[in-house]
Amino acid sequence: MTKPPGSKTKTTVWIVEKGQVRSRQDQLTTEEPLxxxxxxxxxxxxxxxxxxxxxxxxxxxxLYSEGVISCKEDIQRMSYCVDESVDGEQRQNIVNVTLREGLNPDLQPLERHFYTTSACGVCGKASLEALRLRGYPVILPEPVVTAEIIYNLPDKLRAAQGIFNATGGLHAAALFDIQGQLLNLHEDVGRHNALDKLIGSALLSQELPLSHHIVMVSGRSSFEILQKCTAAGVPIICSVSAPSSLAVSVAKEFGITLIGFLRGERFNVYTSIERISVFTNKG
Incomplete structure (x- = not known):
């Protein structure tokens, strides 16, 4: 059996805290398509x-939750891809399933789960290549914002989360200008949905690309978050939690400043730190 890729990925991170910056090695949760x-x-x-x-x-x-199988006996065989024509890394991201003979489930409802398709399978490299093929440009190195502006974003996001304050059960995506002024916010049970609402609103009001804006999401930054923000031309993305490895790869590819663990007067910068102006405290 082929061993799947690791669940952790090493990276360099810049820690901005109380007006000072230092770098260190960190570990990211690996994100890959299956x-x-x-x-x-x-x-x-x-x-x-x-x-x-x-x-x-x-x-x-x-398969069970989607009604394809009703018991483990419905699966005759399951294995990682063994096709030698497929790149070894990609084979580790493909699971082949053979159902028991005579089982003919209705597969049409599964069409909503297609993220992408590829004759040779999928991997992080293929996901990045798909974004390249869409023709998204590398985002210009501006704007530059101060660390103090970034520090204040979580409080502004939380204060504007009306439904979250009432229920405690929603994610949010917020749009700020480079002065840290909240421009728009959407909530949803899924952070990807909240971001779709935010970008859709900008599209309908003819505000795209968001090249002089900051987006902040609750939760973590995943590949989907970076994919959507790349399409919208967002130069700075912030979250209160950690990004995934593939999110960092996308940010590096398209010149996005990716910030995580934004809490109080501290945050981590994973890519393009040159957009963050840090004033060192004296004394």
Whole structure:
């Protein structure tokens, strides 16, 4: 059995705290696509972003929750891709499933789970290549904002989360100008949905690209968050938690300043720190 890629990825991070900056090595949660592929008839059932590890369990849970199988005996065989024509790294991101003979589930409802398809499978490199093929430009090195402006964003986001304050159960995506003024905010049970609402609002009001804005999301920054912000031309993305490894790769590829662990007078900068102006405290 092929061993899946690791669940951690090393990176250099810049820590901005109380007007000072230092760098150190850090670890990110690895994010890679997993393709669940049915062998007979041969077709891709779904592609989902995940942290490598327990891929067979993830596959079984997905198939059961979607009504494809009703018990473990419905799966005749399950393995990582063994096709030698597929790059080794990509083979680790494909799970082949053979259902028991005579089982013919309705697969049409699974169409909503297609993230992307590829004849040779998917991996982080393929995800980045898909973004390149869309023709998104590298974002220009401006604007530059002060660390003090970044420090204040979480409080402004939380103060504007009306539904969260009432329910405690929603994610948010907020749009700020480079002075830290809150321009728009949307809430949703899914942070990706909240960001879609925010970008959709900007599109409808003809404000794209958001090349002089800051986006902040609750939760962590994943590949999907970076993908959406790349399309919208956002130069600075902040979150209160950690980014994934693939999110950092996208940020590096397209020149985005990616900030995580934004709490109080401290945050981590994972890419393009040149957009952050840090004033060192004296005395």
């Amino acid at each position: 393709e669940i592929r049915l062998m007979s008839p041969r077709r891709t059932l779904a592609v989902t972003m995940r942290t490598p590890g327990a891929d067979f369990e993830l596959t079984v849970g997905f």
